[in-house]
Amino acid sequence: RKEVEQDPGPFNVPEGATVAFNCTYSNSASQSFFWYRQDCRKEPKLLMSVYSSGNEDGRFTAQLNRASQYISLLIRDSKLSDSATYLCVVNSHNAGNMLTFGGGTRLMVKP
Amino acid sequence: DVKVTQSSRYLVKRTGEKVFLECVQDMDHENMFWYRQDPGLGLRLIYFSYDVKMKEKGDIPEGYSVSREKKERFSLILESASTNQTSMYLCASSPGGTVSGNTIYFGEGSWLTVV
Numbered sequence: 001r002k003e004v005e006q007d008p009g010p011f012n013v014p015e016g017a018t019v020a021f022n023c024t025y026s027n028s029a030s031q032s033f034f035w036y037r038q039d040c041r042k043e044p045k046l047l048m049s050v051y052s053s054g055n056e057d058g059r060f061t062a063q064l065n066r067a068s069q070y071i072s073l074l075i076r077d078s079k080l081s082d083s084a085t086y087l088c089v090v091n092s093h094n095a096g097n098m099l100t101f102g103g104g105t106r107l108m109v110k111p
Numbered sequence: 112d113v114k115v116t117q118s119s120r121y122l123v124k125r126t127g128e129k130v131f132l133e134c135v136q137d138m139d140h141e142n143m144f145w146y147r148q149d150p151g152l153g154l155r156l157i158y159f160s161y162d163v164k165m166k167e168k169g170d171i172p173e174g175y176s177v178s179r180e181k182k183e184r185f186s187l188i189l190e191s192a193s194t195n196q197t198s199m200y201l202c203a204s205s206p207g208g209t210v211s212g213n214t215i216y217f218g219e220g221s222w223l224t225v226v
Contacts, residue, residue: 008151034212043201043217044154087153089212098169099212101146101153 003027004090006102014110017078021105023088024070032091033064033071037084038104044087047073078109114138117202117218124225130189132221134202141207143185144169144215145177147198154201160185161207192225199223 006023013019025033033050048055050062050071061074075082088102118133136143142161146154146169156169158177166177174196178186185204189196199222205215 004153032211036212041220041222043219045217046213049213091210091212098156098159099210099215101155103151103153 002103003092003100004088004102006086006088006105008103008105010106010108012108012110013078015078015080017109018074018076019078019107020072020074021086021088021107022070022072023102023105024068025088025090025100026069027090027092027100028069030069030090030092033062034089034091035060035062035071035073036087036089036101038087039084044101047086075107078107080109080111083107083109115202115204115216115218117200117221119221120219121222122224124189124192124223126193126225128189128192128225130192130223130225132187132189132200132202132223134185134187134218135183136185136202136204136216137183138204138206138216139182140204140216141182142205142210143179144203144205145175145185145187146201146203147171147196148201148220149198157187157200189223192223194225197223197225 035047036044037047038044054063059076063072085104144159145157160179202218
């Protein structure tokens with residue numbers, strides 16, 4: 001079982017739609033959680049950190065469910081420019097203090 | 112502005128060749144990393160270094176070695192390239208201490224094809 005799992009997609013949605021991705025992690029001692037965005041043939045870039053109480057940044061909302069060991073990303077009012085791959089990233093301080101990356105979920109927003 | 116520079120963006124090498132991938136960061140970061148990324152597998156850590164001349168194996172070090180002679184430069188070496196090393200390679204750096212997803216910076220990636 002992968003340590004961090006994501007549905008690879010692609011999720012094809014029309015502009016203006018709301019879309020949500022989930023990511024599950026296996027290490028119950030995981031401490032920190034992040035969503036990254038990666039455009040085609042580009043490096044990953046931090047989209048947002050995920051806090052225990054949930055957090056919002058404009059059209060993006062991240063949630064953490066420690067009991068079920070998953071995090072989610074909700075995108076409201078999708079734009080064409082949101083088309084990218086979204087990577088779930090987990091930091092487990094008892095696992096050599098390294099980041100573990102999910103395989104990514106691909107989003108395609110269509111006009 | 113934070114900068115991690117990978118000198119080669121696209122390379123095509125032959126099986127058995129020795130390959131050097133160079134990475135330079137200008138942020139005076141202690142930690143540097145080499146990942147490879149393959150479709151559906153996410154980023155997998157090859158090697159990392161937390162100081163000059165220090166190196167630690169990551170999850171998939173086989174077939175690779177690294178060199179960190181200067182703080183700003185971290186090189187990935189494929190001693191004898193094989194076709195299963197065709198991939199995108201990402202270099203990253205972060206400040207010393209705890210590695211966090213909001214303080215790690217990636218280079219633009221190096222696309223290596225081994226034929």
